[in-house]
Amino acid sequence: MPPRTTSTGRAKHKSTLKFESPPPSKKFKGAKDVTILSLSQRPVLKPGNKPPSSTPRPSNVVESAGVTVKDAKGKGKASGPTHEEIPDDRLWADKYEPQSLGDLAVHKRKVDDVRRWLVEAFSEQGLSGHRRLLVLTGPAGSGKTATLRVLAHEMNFEIIEHKTHVNTVQVSTFASEPSMSNTPDVFSTFLARAGAYTSIFTSARQKLVLVEDLPNILHPAVRARFHDALRTHVEHGPSVAPVVLVVSDAGLCVEASSNGSSSRDVVIDARAVVPPGLPAHLFTEIRFNPIAPTLLASALKRVTALANVRLSQSILNSVVEGAGGDVRSAIMTLEFTCARPASWKQSSRSNVGSIVSTTQKENALLLFHLIGKIMYNKRKGDPHPKSASAKDISRERVLDRTLNDPPPLPPWLATEERRTSRVDVNLLYASTPVDASLFGLYVHQNYTQYCFSVEQCSSLIDNLSWTDANNSENWYDANPHAFHIQALGTLHSLPSPVPRTGQRIFKPAFFSSLQKQQSARDALDQTSNWLSSTGLWSRVAITTELGGVLRTLGRRAPHGHRAFSELVFGQDSMGAVPMGEGDVEAEAVDRDEDEIRETGKSHTSNDQAAYLGYLEDDDIEEW
């Protein structure tokens, strides 16, 4: 049973029981409104809106809540046997988890992909030797595990799940050899056993190893052990159970500093999980996208039907909107929304709105849209694009009416005069998914497409340069205004309106450059060692002066010196990579495809664009 997140509320109710000791028969009658009452307590964010029937000392209760959970539960258990029916108090997300393919909110094609892989993996011959490792990636709540469980049910195979046991990890003292390698040991033992033995409790013929709980692979030593275990298992061939790794995107947290040796892999993705050098045919990656709104809506309808609650369409829509393609979060919100005190009745829309807004995913604003908002630099009174619908136009009018014009600038600053911006930088800052440093890199990578002249470029890049020089990578002396300076400076420098030429947003080439720099540095060290039999050479001297000699030395020179000495003009190894499918950022891809399919239209151009992994600029505006 999953940990109860609603336990605060339950405890509250039961602790009341404890204080006042009501007759036990009342207990389960109360249990029904436990959820309701308790959850009504939760919008702490709205202090003015007290639920009517609150207990005499609510503050006291809330304080003691955390402590009393355990013992309240004990009480519940003690009195449990007197009642036949124990209410299922799991969260809706677990209670109503999909049972069949029809219930699954995941796009059909993804499910088919996974099924095909499983069929091939379990087949006696053919591809089974190649289907040993499957990596399911995608944002949280996109139905990765659910898909697997439903398929297990359908295809009748057993899932052996690996769980990291926290209590087996020894806390090592600093003096001794670091013994963090304990977890991967457990993991390799687990893999070996899972492959060898069959459970006596199931009739399933096939089994599958599911690893959701990864060891701490950010630690290099642990990662090496993990990779070894995985490689051994996978290369064992079809005699052992295939492995499925589930990797949720933990969001983008990239260290954007260029100084020194900060070459850590901070993002857990498929590449970090799969052992390096594993033959490509041995593993498959299937990427899940966020759930399309249409599919999400139907999944929510199913849950409401099962839970026997009735909700208006508008509430459902706002829940879907707020979830950002995360089905688990959407169901949580739904449960929360439904759990309102009876006195609220058909509550006013403002209440619902506030519930939805409090439960909304925090980084609902995606990097993609953040950059779009900044780069399109919309200002008050912009001409409407041809494609804009009447609704958009009226929405913009309403927005413009709320914007106040700043007082005019004095004549000597007339060149700095701009129309009022429609972009609210404070709002962007509140919802930005990245830090100022990474944001700057994205702006830097993409700004040239949105400028008409080098003067605009110059003002923009000068602003970035200034911010970088007046900022620090260390948290304790970082410039707290870096994001604002960058965003406002960028908006100020960009032309208005910006040219619309079907720009695509690219990922910063900065990181690949950094990576190459690191390998060049390794080669440099090698060369430096080679030279050091006669004396110490400084690195700068090697890179800047030795190139010619190394080239003429040919094979007598240390291997790999080309990484820093060879530079051919016109041969650029680092093309800019557009943000696309397979990235954390570009999320709307699946939705587009779905909507096209469901409306039965065939926008080939749009479809193609979505396939290529970038979006037309109009899509950005919709957000």
Add this chain to the structure above:
Amino acid sequence: MLWVDDYRPKTLDGLHYHVGLSQRLKSLAASGDFPHMLFYGPSGAGKKTRIAATLNELFGSGVERIDQRVFLTPSRKKLDVNVVQSNYHIELTPSEVGNYDRVVIQEIIKEIAQTQQVDVSAKHRFKVVVINEADSLSRDAQAALRRTMEKYMSNLRIILCANSTSRLIAPIKSRCLLIRVAAPNHEEMLTVLNHVAKRAGAGSLPEDRADEIISDANGNMRKAILVFEAMKMQSPDLSSSLAIAKPDWETYCYKVGDMIIQEQTPQRVMEVRTKLYELLSHCIPPTIILKTIADRVVQKVDESLKADIMHWAAIYENRMRIGNKKIYHLEAWVVKVMSLYKQFFLGIELGDFDDFI
């Protein structure tokens, strides 16, 4: 191995130029006591050669060995540093380990300072620590150095080697004997090249080739000898052009400079950026990239623009040192030059543009 290393003079008497300096160093070494010293001057001027020769004068020719030392940071990260060691001295480049240079400085100095010279036949009671690239030491490391320089004066001498003193903190400069090693002039370089040619058995070096090499080297003796050797290896009769022996990145930088002059559009900014990334990813120091491209651009533009271009190069170079993302500042300079160049051609009066800085 390389000619530069093979034919490096070992003694103060063997040095070809700056005879006056050699004399002074010699009498200093003979005087018995010896201050901390700071050798500074452009790269390839012969600072390290002079340091080695001075040590040789002080202690006689000792056995040198090259080691790799491992230092541990407080967070137990291992740092590998190459050192050259003898019984009398240790030479290292702490800036190799970036921000951890303070750890290296502290460890090594503590170690040297706390061990007394036990060899009774030793000429001097002190040991010498040679610190290369002292100007790229972090502030912390310099501060650490400053205290220890006074504290352990009895059994430790420090020789610093730097390109410029401007990045060293004043307390360090005031504790050292400053010795400037200037770049050799044309004749001096010619003498050395001929000497090397003779020692290497490469026959005589034609006058015009020598001139070409020397003017390209721009006072950098090491570079001149390296180019000479590369040319010799390429074609024993030295008939090949100088460009063959030049490192790739220089030509690359020139071409980037030409790109800036050719076109000034946002599109071109994008192209130049790719080239800059390419240079950076080959470990070419950003300051050198900026300097080389600026030199090239300045050669090609009108007289009235030159001062402005260099002015902005200086500003962005400074920001580059404070900041983290080198590419921003390199690109900012490129775009600034483009905009200056374009406006010059449009005939727009820039006026007192610089007053706004």
